[in-house]
Amino acid sequence: MLAFFVMALFAIEKTFTASACQEDDTLKIISREEWGARDAKHITNMSNxxxxxxxHHSYIPGACNDTDQCKQAMRDMQDFHMDDREWWDIGYSFGVGGDGLIYEGRGWTRMGAHAPKYNDQSIGICTIGDWRINIPPPNQLKAVQDLIAFGVRDGRINKSYKLLGHRQTRPTECPGQALFDEIKKWPHFSSTTKEVKMPANTL
Ligand SMILES: [Zn+2]
Structure with missing residues (x-):
């Protein structure tokens, strides 16, 4: 009798935990303020x-393994994009670090600068690190997938979205061969959008 009572209590607790998870439909995103972003020079809105x-991968900076390093990587990418490339802001919509955290770039509703012809109709996610040889660690890959899933649930990303590697939009090695092979296995990967081949003399 006691055993039955304990089992029943356990079942109730499990049910409660499961429903609590479903109701908590939020995703922690490190804000621009938290990583010390500079203000954008200009903003163009994008509809969702x-x-x-x-x-994408960052290639440079390399992988970051703690939050201080990942915040620095976001600042370095923003400086490079704004000062060297003379863009309005960091190019990506989001960065994802080896600390398993998601960093706000231009976010959901500002048009990015990361993939020509797709900037006004895509979210660009930079998986911080060089992923030519190795894939990112599991917590980093999971954070990318969590971000996409949240975007779909929150009406930011179309339910029938297409997932692409950067190299399918222009001649580039990005997001690295290992990471590109990984995302080919993910839901919504668009195998009909062909890679844009690079000239032989470029990286
Ligand atoms: Zn890229």
């Missing part, structure tokens, strides 16, 4: 939901 999600 977007039909494309485009995956």
């Amino acid at each position: 939901p977007v039909p494309y999600v485009i995956i």
Whole structure:
């Protein structure tokens, strides 16, 4: 009798936990203020939901393993994009670090600068690190997938979105061969959008 009572209590607790998870439909995103972003020089709004999600790697800076390093990587990428490339802001919609955290770039509703012809209809996610040889650690990959899933639930990304690697939009090695092979296995990967081949003499 006691055993039955304990089992029943356990079952109730499990049910309660499951429903609590479903109701808590939020995603922690490190804000621009938290990583010390500079103000954008200009903003162009973008309507949601977007039909494309485009995956990048940073190549440089390399992988970051704690939150201080990842915040620095976001600042370095923003400086490079604004000062060297003379863009209005960091190019990506979001960065994802090896600490398993998501960092706000231009966010959901500001047009990015990361993939020509797709910037006004896509979310660009930079998986911080060089993923030519190795794939990112599981917590980093999970954070990318969580971000996409949240975007779909929240009406930011179209339910029938297409997932692309950057190299499918222009000649580039990005997002690295290992990461590109990984995302080919993910839901919504668009195998009909062909890679844009690079000239032989470029990286
Ligand atoms: Zn890229």
